[in-house]
Amino acid sequence: MIRERIEEQIRAVVGDVPFVVARADSVAHGDYYTNAALVTKTDPKALAEKLKVEGVEQIEVAGKFINFYLSREALIPAEQKIPQQYAGKTIMVEYTSPNLFKPLHIGNLIGNILGESIARLLEKSGADVKRVNYPSDIGLTVAKGVWGLTQTKGDPSDIVALGEAYKTGHAAYEDGSAKVQIDEINTALYENSNPKWSELRTEGVATSRKHLSELCKTLGTTFDKEFFESESGLLGAGIVRESIGTVFEESEGAVVYRGAHTRVFLNSRGLPTYEAKEVGLFDLKSKAYPDFDTSLTVTGGEQKDFFAVVFDAIKKIFPDRTAGKNLQHISNGFLKLTNGKMSSRLGNVITGESLLADLTVAARGREDVAVGAIKYTVLKSGSGKDIIFDPERSLSLEGDSGPYLQYALVRARALLRKASGATVTQFITPQSKTLERILIHYPEVVERAARELEPHHLTTFLTELAAEFNSWYAAERVIVDGTIAGYTLSLVKVVERTLSQGLNLLGIPTPEEM
């Protein structure tokens, strides 16, 4: 990247001091600027005169800053090479991880969308990414569903009936009317001691998984590995028991870990809690991918402190397997609705499927456009932030939106199709270079998004690019009398490639037409 060449040049003159070379805030200030003269308290003119960078056509002193203007040849690179900052690294990304038996709600979608985009950014940056899903197929949630099925007599192969059963069980547990029975079912399911309940669980889990995999297919996710709580629970419980006295201690009949705060790993009935299941999960994950460098876990932000303590405990249990490795939790925000107008077949919880169905109708029957819309909404702001979802506005699909980006891409592709039959001339249009001057920053935006694990940087960039392309498109006539300028043709090609690749990194579908 040219930015790195500028940095090296400056460093050669002023030494290793913390200056920045960054994208200028407006095209009036060049393509890059540096504050190197300011932070080193040297004369900007003297510094500027010492700099000579390949691809930079003009170096301008503007008060405290030095601005760099790239030459035209440097503006359209033959290929947009993404820095391979994760080359040689194996990174597990765990995301989606829903409760089976419970209808998949929009919250599950957010984790999937964020996790998938992070996985793609890491892959593009050289990492060997392992996508991991960790569905909950046992525990209190499932016990509530199984109890519910015994009451409603619902068909466990019907996803709607499962949702109803869970609601029935949850309500009865909360008001205390069936707490004892549901706890009993919970224990029985772990021990596999009641064939009837175990069978209901097995059938319900299969139904939920089928729907989960269909939804993931629609969203563009394929997991490398799935681990289940039914595996991790007993495994984790065993590991925790072996570490009583060293890592864990017994307290009030439970087995706890005292870290930043105290957490229960085995409850007083001896059953593994979520915490112990994480211990078992780590055992499974680290055996499946022993050479991993980083393990990312994407879940709701409310679990942040929980994971800080659990990772702490895991490092103490497995010092050899965690040495030099990075265990990191990534928060996704909550989804909040401005009103409850969205239709839902499962009561007041908006399911992932009903949301997609409603959006697809708004997108004139196009599911890929609907997927683009919801993904854009999730990926346009910083990852941990709550997402305020206004159903009516989200259904409009205009302006700052997934379909806006898709539309710009579709236009570029239509243009290229038409240009394939046109005569290419050598004429170079000398007009505005704004589009080129945005394009040049694509690799560094991807680099930053991948480094910070923040896809929204890319979303913002692509929106800016699409807006400039649309604006340019409206002002310029590209194909005139069956001819197109060679320079313009390559410009449109780079726009198409960049939008297409960028949308792909966000997990947003890239339609040929719409």
Next chain:
RNA sequence: GCGCCCGUAGCUCAAUGGAUAGAGUACUUGGCUUCGAACCAAGGGGUUGGGGGUUCGACUCCCUCCGGGCGCACCA
């Protein structure tokens, strides 16, 4: 009570300690017999929650107050 996160235009969101804080949306107006109008052009809209501090420079860092969210022992 302790801890973490958040507060930017009416609304939804950007902004790597740097130049005049930017988009979209909503509202007003204009543009399709011309490469795709899910588009484009123009307009108004701000004490970045309040106050103090650090800095050549603060939406960004520190302190404090106000407002909101989340977590803190047997749910996940």
